[in-house]
Amino acid sequence: MAIEIKELTSRKENYSQWYNDLVIKADLAENSAVRGCMVIKPYGYAIWERIQRQLDDMFKATGHVNAYFPLFIPKSFLSREASHVEGFAKECAVVTHYRLKNSPNGQGVVVDPEARLEEELIVRPTSETIIWNTYKNWIQSHRDLPVLCNQWANVVRWEMRTRLFLRTAEFLWQEGHTAHATKEEAVEEAVKMLNVYADFAEKYMALPVVKGVKTANERFAGAVDTYCIEALMQDGKALQAGTSHFLGQNFAKAFDVQFLNKEGQREYVWATSWGVSTRLMGALIMAHSDDNGLVLPPRLAPFQVVIVPIFKNDEQLALIREQARKIVDALEALNIRVKLDDSDNKKPGWKFAEYELKGVPVRLALGARDLENGTIEVARRDTLTKETLPVENIAAHVQTLLADIQENIYQKALNFRAENTITVDSYDEFKEKIEDGGFILAHWDGTPETEDRIKEETKATIRCIPLAGDTPPGKCMLTGKPSAQRVIFARAY
RNA sequence: CGAGAUAUAGCGCAGUUGGUAGCGCGCCACGUUCGGGACGUGGAGGCCGGGCGUUCGAGUCGCCCUAUCUCGACCA
Numbered sequence: 001m002a003i004e005i006k007e008l009t010s011r012k013e014n015y016s017q018w019y020n021d022l023v024i025k026a027d028l029a030e031n032s033a034v035r036g037c038m039v040i041k042p043y044g045y046a047i048w049e050r051i052q053r054q055l056d057d058m059f060k061a062t063g064h065v066n067a068y069f070p071l072f073i074p075k076s077f078l079s080r081e082a083s084h085v086e087g088f089a090k091e092c093a094v095v096t097h098y099r100l101k102n103s104p105n106g107q108g109v110v111v112d113p114e115a116r117l118e119e120e121l122i123v124r125p126t127s128e129t130i131i132w133n134t135y136k137n138w139i140q141s142h143r144d145l146p147v148l149c150n151q152w153a154n155v156v157r158w159e160m161r162t163r164l165f166l167r168t169a170e171f172l173w174q175e176g177h178t179a180h181a182t183k184e185e186a187v188e189e190a191v192k193m194l195n196v197y198a199d200f201a202e203k204y205m206a207l208p209v210v211k212g213v214k215t216a217n218e219r220f221a222g223a224v225d226t227y228c229i230e231a232l233m234q235d236g237k238a239l240q241a242g243t244s245h246f247l248g249q250n251f252a253k254a255f256d257v258q259f260l261n262k263e264g265q266r267e268y269v270w271a272t273s274w275g276v277s278t279r280l281m282g283a284l285i286m287a288h289s290d291d292n293g294l295v296l297p298p299r300l301a302p303f304q305v306v307i308v309p310i311f312k313n314d315e316q317l318a319l320i321r322e323q324a325r326k327i328v329d330a331l332e333a334l335n336i337r338v339k340l341d342d343s344d345n346k347k348p349g350w351k352f353a354e355y356e357l358k359g360v361p362v363r364l365a366l367g368a369r370d371l372e373n374g375t376i377e378v379a380r381r382d383t384l385t386k387e388t389l390p391v392e393n394i395a396a397h398v399q400t401l402l403a404d405i406q407e408n409i410y411q412k413a414l415n416f417r418a419e420n421t422i423t424v425d426s427y428d429e430f431k432e433k434i435e436d437g438g439f440i441l442a443h444w445d446g447t448p449e450t451e452d453r454i455k456e457e458t459k460a461t462i463r464c465i466p467l468a469g470d471t472p473p474g475k476c477m478l479t480g481k482p483s484a485q486r487v488i489f490a491r492a493y
Numbered sequence: 494c495g496a497g498a499u500a501u502a503g504c505g506c507a508g509u510u511g512g513u514a515g516c517g518c519g520c521c522a523c524g525u526u527c528g529g530g531a532c533g534u535g536g537a538g539g540c541c542g543g544g545c546g547u548u549c550g551a552g553u554c555g556c557c558c559u560a561u562c563u564c565g566a567c568c569a
Contacts, residue, residue, distance in 0.1 A: 016563075031561085091567070126569090160494075160567055167568065220569095240569065277569050310528050349529040356529095367528055377528075493568095 087221020212464025236437015294359025
């Protein structure tokens, strides 16, 4: 009996279906009864918790603190910043009433028309407005600055089309909101947090990303500059994995947040905001998985090692369990997260397939044969290879193996991106190559009109203007006008 | 919100000219198994998405809802 994921295959035209099935079968999440929302299952949430914990440490190491702001935002707040309302108004969930009553026809309940709110409340699509309304009370002097807050929260955006983890109506995220005395400091903060995200993506998620700036078209509603990290998925589509915005004084002006500087003059505060969401889970799944299921980088795997005993009867199991527990202790002494699955209601072969589907990096199999020979079978998820090794010092071996797997997964993704990144100079070539997916480096004249036309004709968008690398000027592939540097085009999620 | 498709057991599906519902997986019990998703025997599980209509009779035909999926527009 083959694993069902395998039967679907990862052919590009089936990629969406394959991804969805993978998420569901690996026990990460499922569609909920509520439109566009998902249920994150315990195993999926355990991965999210690891992402959360690591990011939270990184935020704190850069001087940030956590806070919490309301779920509901008065409608009027959203209209204060003009481009912000433009960007979000169309996709907001709105609370209009505060009470239900028994239905007049005796069937269930209806909204009580008399309980209409004087001012509607918006379920936050992002918290800039409610936070800046609060910051107004917190900030009077340059001595109150900077304010460096982060919030872990859920937000709601009433998207037309949804997909597990990548675009759900409700999602979990963190949003950092900072206030600064100077423009330079705020820009520095936005770039600093972009680097935190990039570090996290590469070191923990084993996901290579390109750091860049968004074009005006793709910019966050209300931002002066939007920095982003862009990753390439295995089907050749790009995924925006995180954003960091330099907001200028837009929100300070909209909410009248001023401070008295050292010279005794009143000035508007400079702002940033930055966020990553459960979409990172989608990136993790799409970047590394194969037809056997998930491939989790060891640093984010809820358990890094699973031990599967192989036994014929209770006596054998007792002996194997004794040995297995010693190995568990040795691994835990090295801070390795390990699960011993000694349940007797599933066969070994079933467990092998199950933990592969769940992406557990290392599997140790221990049977009567091993007890006799003093050996253990070690299998790695990333290469699907296995070898039989002496059981002594197995913990130390696993430790280096985990580091090796982490590195290997990253290199594999990096190689994939390198193979799927090309440089193109003519628009004809661009139109041809964009069909193959991947990143395309091309010159662009810097105008929204050109960007729109390319998007319309090819469905490709400018993912970002890369911050690093050789950036010689050239000529726009479409209009031939001057271009300061190549930008990254791709079709995106 | 546009275009297409789907809705039958927990999941995946079949169901012929309309005649009162089936298969695989899973689940429960017992036995044999256990180094790559074991097998046998027995069993439980259904308002065939909802409503209206045609008909002696509707899972099947017609109309109207609703939900979901795929592709667009929108987006972390």
